[in-house]
Amino acid sequence: MSGMLTELRERRPLVHCMTNIVVANFQANGLLALGASPVMADAPEEVEEMASAASCTVLNIGTLRLGTLEAMEMAGRAANGAGKPVVLDPVGAGATRFRREAVSRLLGAMEIMLIRCNAGELAAIAGVDWQASGVDAGQGEMDVEAVAAQVARKHGCLVAVTGQTDVLADGERTVRISGGHPVMSRITGAGCLLSAVCGAFLAAGNDPFRAVATALAFYKAAGGRAAEKSSLPGSFLPAFIDQMALLEDKDLTVPEPEKEVRA
Ligand SMILES: Nc1ncnc2c1ncn2[C@@H]1O[C@H](COP(=O)(O)OP(=O)(O)O)[C@@H](O)[C@H]1O
């Protein structure tokens, strides 16, 4: 039986990204290195057609404008109608009122399969008091696993919260994925590309929880291996892209989920 990474490369999913102006090129190159096929498209005139044709749609609010928010709602509904997974990356959700309201509009307008965020963005979505810092995780106190599970239950989706250790929750089960390297937080777009990588794995796998856990493990492994070549941000970047192309199923360890104990 072939593994999920092999399956993904054979299927070469078309990943429709509605993304920010900072990371579009990095996201496209990372998806290509992984073995997926990226397409960036956010014009309202074409997003429904693109989202229906693509294998998944990834919505990223990093440099959102009102017109794009409306186009994202159209794309998300079209993806839902075509049975394709939608991933939301709520970049900087806690930074401004516009971003908070955009996230709640998107969550209300469509079925989102996965929210992939950092701790600060999770806090903003859950309404937990937090010191936001632009698009970075910021500072605060929160039981990440409990809050991720709560958000997953509320919105009926998977929630992946990344950082030194990643947490994936579906409201019933939780998995923690360690590894990677701190240099991953010193390049821009690591989270944005990961959200798109999760979309590619969701499109390739039949079990969404397992697909996202595998995507997180893949990304941690690529980051860890690249950091062995260079842990300086500039030279880490190309090494990271290379490792995404080089990794194989046998290099991945995907931990088993734990059942949530609820009061
Ligand atoms: N201190 C760290 N140590 C190891 N891996 C990290 C660290 N910080 C971030 N990562 C990894 O970097 C990737 C992007 O996560 P993160 O930095 O949380 O996203 P974002 O860029 O959206 O804030 C994830 O794979 C995460 O596991």
Ligand SMILES: Cc1ncsc1CCOP(=O)(O)O
């Ligand atoms: C710096 C910046 N500003 C708006 S979007 C963006 C990129 C954020 O990327 P990531 O969340 O992956 O670090």
Ligand SMILES: [Mg+2]
């Ligand atoms: Mg981010």
